[in-house]
Amino acid sequence: MVNPKNLRCISFFRNKSSIMAEQRRHVKSPYRFMIHPFSTLCLLLEVSFFIVWMWNMLLEPMFDNMIEPSFPLDIVDNYVMVLSQFLLITFFFFLGYIDLKTREIVVDTKRVAYRYLRTFFVFDFLSSELLNLVVFPSEDFQYSSLKFIKYVHVPCLYVRLNTVLNILDNLGQVMKVRQKIRMCFCYIIKTYMYVHFFCCLLYLVPQVVYDTDWPSNSWLVQAQIAPVHDVPVHIIYGECLLLTICYFFGASPGKYVIEQTNEQICLILIGLFGRLYTLYLLADVLNIFGVVGLSESNYERQIAMLKEYMVCHNLPNQLGSRMIKYYECKFQKKYFNEAEILKSLSGLLRAEIFLFSARTIMRKTNVFKYLPENDVASLVSLMKLETFAPGDIIFTAGQIHEYIYLISAGTISVGTKDGIELCHFEDGEIMGLCYSMLGYEMFTAVVIETSDVFIINHNDFFTFLGQYPDAVEFLHEKAVERAALYNQLEDAARKGVDSCLVLLRSGALLEKKRLRPMHC
Structure with a gap:
């Protein structure tokens, strides 16, 4: 099940209502047994995968090459790691994924299995020791097959480096951890893993070529680290x-x-790959730190200016915290000038x-079902999108307001002016109807979490809907x-009945009832 506290989940959905909707979608779907990519189990599988594959990529190129496995390394490598790889390969057939192009969370069994089969399954299978369990028709064929498996085993492991x-x-x-630090650390690890692979390859190829007949002009003999010299592994490495x-690096x-020709070919390949990788690395670093780093730096600069503003005007800590949370949700730690971007477009x-940003209300708001699709787009174009921070009061009981509010994403609490919370409204709900239709506003609306709300003047709204009496x-x-x-909810609350309990259990509320400031 989706873990609402998962930081990747929070960053992806932005608000609790969307997270709860995804939870309900997953639980009620026929694929509820699938592992959700934002679940705790998925995180544990990722950590296990990281440990198992890093172990194998570091030690497998050295086993039967530079070192001979001995207790307890042989137990861990031959039993623990083999079993772990088998379990991980099995779990990957039930692990959902996120389609980065469409931002769709896929938990469909067939789509998940098909994606794994056409991407990494063959490499994962060849990189495991499972092929050693296969019964071959003859000993000669078995020997040739196992020798081939031994040589493709490590390259298949490195396919999963990214x-x-x-x-x-x-x-x-x-x-x-900050994004720049994460990127630098990943680049360092990636570079070392490539160097480590070629380091082990440089020692393996001469052994395959020479076997026991070592020429005196081999560089391994010159360095006195050939297998015949019985040198400690740290010196060889x-x-x-x-x-x-x-x-x-061409240093x-x-x-x-x-x-020796085989050693020269190895070093030529190492030099060629190293040059190409260095060029790629420099281009990638310049691109990322010139674009991604720029937006991140602008965000940090904007936050610093905001904090200075708060100190200068002696704003209370509670208000300051709300302002910072607003920025975090609005910009996702990457600052950009939305007005300038939109101004440059046609x-x-x-x-x-x-219209794309309004897709939630267009899909979930029931009143739009009475309108043709083109008119829905025309009505939405009259609206304005506003982002409200937690604790913002949209309207209060008895207040005269001129707007209709349509929740695109987020959660808003409705309560009395005395602070008694009655219920919550989420994505697709319309607020402000009581004043617009009945002539008075009975209750107060307070934002619970950062919410995107479309606003339209109620006169414009009902003038447009005048041609659709069914909608009115x-x-x-x-x-x-x-x-x-x-x-009804107010009467129940004043009588001491927990009116929110049923709504909480049904998922209509995101949290337990609490006393909120329902007035400015």
């Missing part, structure tokens, strides 16, 4: 790592004369962007029904 780094970045986000770094040809594009009649009935509900 996945491991993405998980590491997600874990850093959970621990609230240190010499191989130093030579690999020299060729990988130096090293201190050894390379005469009128048609601006209209399309606005529906809104009138809705206002009368809502006024009766408010009175």
